[in-house]
Amino acid sequence: VLQRFGLIFLQNIVLVGNCFYFQAFLDEFTKWLRGNPNKDKILMSGSGQGIFETLFNSEFTVYEMKIGAVTFQIALGDITIEKADVIVNSTSRTFNMKSGVSKAIFEGAGPDVENECAVLAAQPHGDFIITQGGYLMCKIIIHVFGENDVRRTVSTVLEECEQRKYTSVSLPAIGTGNAGKNPVEVADDMISAIVDFAWKHSTPSLQKVKIVIFLSELLDVFYDNMKKRDNLMLLAFQPTFFEIPCNIPETWTDMNQQLSCVIELQPGQSEYGNVKDKFSETCFSYEIEKIERIQNVWLWRSYQIKKKHMDTKNGHTDNERILFHGTVADSVAYVNQHGFNRSYAGKNGATYGQGTYFAVDACYSANDAYSRPDSNGRKHIYVVRVLTGTYTTGYAGLVTPPSKDPDNPTDLFDSVTDDIQHPKLFVVFSDNQAYPEYLITFRC
Secondary structure, three states: HHHHOOOOOOOOOOOOOOHHHHHHHHHHHHHHHOOOOOOHHHOOOOOOOOOOOOOOOOOOOEEEEOOOOEEEEEEEHHHHHHOOOOOEEEEEEOOOOOHHHHHHHHHHHHHHHHHHHHHHOOOOOEEEEEEOOOOOOEEEEEEEEEEOOOHHHHHHHHHHHHOOOOOOOEEEEOOOOOOOOOOOHHHHHHHHHHHHHHHHHHOOHHHEEEEOOOHHHHHHHHHHHHHHHHHHHHOOOOOHHHHHHHOOOOOOOOOOOOOEEEEEOOOOOOHHHHHHHHHHHHOOOOOOEEEEEEEEHHHHHHHHHHHHHHHHHHOOOOOEEEEEEEOOHHHHHHHHHOOOOOHHOOOEEOOOOOEEEEEOHHHOOOOOOOOOOOOOOEEEEEEEEEEEOEEEOOOOOOOOOOOOOOOOOOOOOOOEEEHHHHHOOOEEEOHHHHEEEEEEEEEO
């Protein structure tokens, strides 16, 4: 009928109904569209917007907050009917998952996308594959491996979108399906990556980031994480990044607009003496070669946001400890730039959980098992600010701290330890819960 009248005057058709009827209509329309030779013209209008627009639907909940220049949304819905420049597909290592949301994305995008993905997966590739959008209302689909580190995966996706000058991206709850990741941890990782991106780009091309939740029970988990950050975001963001008064330590050297640098302390400085004394309490027989201060704006701000949240949640500010972390020379550059990554948990043991381990005494970290000497005999230990908060005894297999209340599984301890009364170590499960303040290079 519409073709007969040429759509000269008729510009909008409103379909009134609930989500069930809308989905039934959309399913039938999609079937028709796949066989239509003019599908590209039908899918996109001159303004680049999709032909469908939900004006109001009380059965779908959308939460929104502004993080710097980025609009961040969490919504309950179907990612295959999202309108965005980019849609993310969380799939298997072989990029051919046929279950859950990934199956729906492949079915919605059509066989051409599935075939393209299979061809690219058979070739050398990185951590993700990019295909056309097919029948979905997006320009491209970024296919990621759901079992990879979630925070790093989301960061990579956002940077790829920014590099390609896309303005919007919709993501599923990565890793909560077949990968079996803990939803609380996934929510924290995904939102942390989005916050990191917003800090890094004051005027990004990527303006809108949306997490689309398929299972209603996950929505509250993501929303709770969003709420915890909301007021803190209002405090943390200002129009220009370098004007943000976020308690940068007074001891930091001017960075000349750089975002990170390493400053070697001099033996005559009181700061050097304080770090040396702390180290020498239990490592008095070692020879310190140098002490360096790590100045990383992104890591510091992320840590401060986490600290403010923990201080508010726990009702006091006694949540921080100065601890030690031994590492190998090959890891130093990564830690200085990106901080501690719990995806490496188990490298030096995971007796108390799959997190990042920090020692109360430097001599614990000085053990060769944790700070293995390099070819020149040098060893490396970080002096770390760690948010231990409220803690309990850990055990093998933990991927998040245990819940304080069995009736409220989202109310978690902040960290775990080996011994509540006399702790020798602490384990944290959020990457922004520790800041590498100093690096000590020493010899036996």
